[in-house]
Amino acid sequence: MRRGVAHGLDGWRCERGHVHVHPHEACPRCGGRLRGTRIAPQATLLVQTIVRVTPSGGPFRLGVAVTRAGHAHTLCRVEGDVRGTGHDAVMLERRGNVIVARRRRGARR
Amino acid sequence: MLRRGRTSRSFVDGEFRLLYAENVIEIKVKTVAMTSIGRHDNDFRSLLTEAIRDALAATTADSIDSIFLASFAPAELCGIADPASVARDAVRAVAPGVDAPVFGPFRTGGEALYRALERARTANGDVLVAGCEKMTHLDAGTAAGLLAPRVSDDVEQQHGATLPALAALATAAYAHSFRVPVRAFDEVAVKNHHNATLNPLAHFRRAVSADEVRRSPLVADPLRRYHCAPMSDGAAACVLSRREGAVRIAGWGHGVDAMRFHDRAHLGEFKAAAAAASAAFAMAGRSPSDVDVVEIHDAFSPFELMNLEAMRFFAPGDAWRALARGELAIGGRVAVNPSGGLKGRGHPIGVCGLTSTAEVVAQLTGAAGGRQHPGAGVAVIQSAGGVAPDAYVFVMEACA
Numbered sequence: 001m002r003r004g005v006a007h008g009l010d011g012w013r014c015e016r017g018h019v020h021v022h023p024h025e026a027c028p029r030c031g032g033r034l035r036g037t038r039i040a041p042q043a044t045l046l047v048q049t050i051v052r053v054t055p056s057g058g059p060f061r062l063g064v065a066v067t068r069a070g071h072a073h074t075l076c077r078v079e080g081d082v083r084g085t086g087h088d089a090v091m092l093e094r095r096g097n098v099i100v101a102r103r104r105r106g107a108r109r
Numbered sequence: 110m111l112r113r114g115r116t117s118r119s120f121v122d123g124e125f126r127l128l129y130a131e132n133v134i135e136i137k138v139k140t141v142a143m144t145s146i147g148r149h150d151n152d153f154r155s156l157l158t159e160a161i162r163d164a165l166a167a168t169t170a171d172s173i174d175s176i177f178l179a180s181f182a183p184a185e186l187c188g189i190a191d192p193a194s195v196a197r198d199a200v201r202a203v204a205p206g207v208d209a210p211v212f213g214p215f216r217t218g219g220e221a222l223y224r225a226l227e228r229a230r231t232a233n234g235d236v237l238v239a240g241c242e243k244m245t246h247l248d249a250g251t252a253a254g255l256l257a258p259r260v261s262d263d264v265e266q267q268h269g270a271t272l273p274a275l276a277a278l279a280t281a282a283y284a285h286s287f288r289v290p291v292r293a294f295d296e297v298a299v300k301n302h303h304n305a306t307l308n309p310l311a312h313f314r315r316a317v318s319a320d321e322v323r324r325s326p327l328v329a330d331p332l333r334r335y336h337c338a339p340m341s342d343g344a345a346a347c348v349l350s351r352r353e354g355a356v357r358i359a360g361w362g363h364g365v366d367a368m369r370f371h372d373r374a375h376l377g378e379f380k381a382a383a384a385a386a387s388a389a390f391a392m393a394g395r396s397p398s399d400v401d402v403v404e405i406h407d408a409f410s411p412f413e414l415m416n417l418e419a420m421r422f423f424a425p426g427d428a429w430r431a432l433a434r435g436e437l438a439i440g441g442r443v444a445v446n447p448s449g450g451l452k453g454r455g456h457p458i459g460v461c462g463l464t465s466t467a468e469v470v471a472q473l474t475g476a477a478g479g480r481q482h483p484g485a486g487v488a489v490i491q492s493a494g495g496v497a498p499d500a501y502v503f504v505m506e507a508c509a
Contacts, residue, residue, distance in 0.1 A: 022264045022369075027370055028367060028369075042315045045375065046282065047278055047281045047285065048278075048377060049274060049277040049278050049281055049282070049329045049330050049331075050327070050329065050330045051269070051270075051271065051274040051277070051328075051329045052225075052326070052327045052328060052329060052330070053271075053273065053326075053328045053329070054269060054271065054274075060269060062268060062269070062270055062274050062278065062329075063278070064278055064282075064370070064371045064376060072372055072373055073266060073371045073373075075265060075268045075270060075370070075371045076268070077268060077269075077371075097264075097267040098267055098268055099268070
């Protein structure tokens with residue numbers, strides 16, 4: 001097993017190598033059949049927003065990240081000291097159905 | 110009048126587009142009507158009936174071949190499980206002899222219009238397109254909760270992504286990619302509110318300053334309350350005909366993008382609007398430089414700039430500069446949202462493509478009053494929903 005992947009995310013990969021963090025009926029990029037895989041959690045946060053008006057109450061940070069391995073895009077909750085407008089390096093983790101992005105240890109601010 | 114010498118290379122809709130481009134078929138807007146947009150005490154049924162009555166007043170109701178209905182969420186918002194029957198009843202209340210089939214409800218006026226155009230090419234008579242939404246009897250939080258499953262998928266809901274939150278992500282990606290200053294979005298809201306003051310049917314007939322927009326509460330950074338279109342009640346209807354009408358629908362197109370926002374290749378660009386516009390312009394034999402008036406889906410103010418660029422009116426990142434130079438104002442290079450757009454005129458979700466049709470017909474026939482764009486001969490309507498997973502574009506021309 002490749003280094004880092006053992007602690008990675010559950011993911012889905014099609015025959016052509018398109019990787020997805022969330023389940024689909026078929027690969028949204030090529031229509032191919034998907035099977036389970038592990039994705040290394042290192043990712044880049046592309047963009048984030050602070051959502052202030054929410055049905056659930058308090059504000060939270062929402063972003064879109066792309067994994068370094070497989071270039072899978074995912075929506076994520078953002079925690080910690082992450083700017084989000086400068087392509088910050090983050091680590092992704094799955095908490096139930098939610099993907100959480102945190103600043104990668106040792107990454108430059 | 111038949112146009113000559115225009116052959117489209119677009120085969121998005123197969124043989125029909127070629128026939129149309131070779132002037133075999135022409136479809137015109139025969140009549141159009143809309144209620145005022147805003148808060149109404151009237152219920153869904155009476156609003157829809159009012160718009161249909163006005164649209165059929167100037168035509169022979171017996172010629173109606175079929176009815177296309179647009180309403181985004183009548184079951185969730187009004188408890189109407191069978192809106193097609195309500196639409197049929199509304200037509201019969203005005204024209205008891207009409208026994209036409211009802212198709213829909215479609216999610217937006219643009220989608221209903223697009224489907225109705227397919228029908229109009231082969232219909233024995235005219236086609237009625239009607240849309241209605243009744244929302245303001247619910248508070249914003251309740252309505253947002255009811256609509257959430259309709260505007261985002263399960264992954265987005267699990268992450269708590271509301272529609273404004275996704276729009277904010279798209280806006281942030283756009284601003285970052287093309288170095289567009291946030292103050293440009295304030296100016297879109299200012300322009301559209303100003304235009305709405307000239308529109309007697311608009312929801313908000315009050316001008317706002319850029320400072321007011323900037324001081325309004327943050328909804329999702331960088332979007333503020335005055336960047337977001339309101340919830341509105343309203344209805345609109347139009348009759349499509351192959352025989353008569355003052356405005357010709359010269360081209361139309363549809364485009365799609367990933368439903369899940371994060372699955373898109375470019376977060377700050379609207380691929381669906383680009384594809385729809387490309388097809389519509391090819392079919393009409395027109396280009397953005399021919400267009401005098403544009404009615405655009407500005408559910409969030411930055412979307413106006415993003416959609417203009419997607420449709421190739423401006424290079425990516427350039428629309429805000431044109432706005433700052435006054436080129437998007439009434440009387441400018443191209444009047445964008447002279448009705449006030451969704452922000453100023455109002456946002457009855459499922460009706461939007463039809464309210465835009467009413468505005469464009471008024472502009473092309475010189476009946477837009479104080480907001481008339483001088484010399485308007487070609488207009489474009491762009492209609493979408495949510496964060497634009499699909500979009501419809503129509504090119505309309507004044508008949509000579």
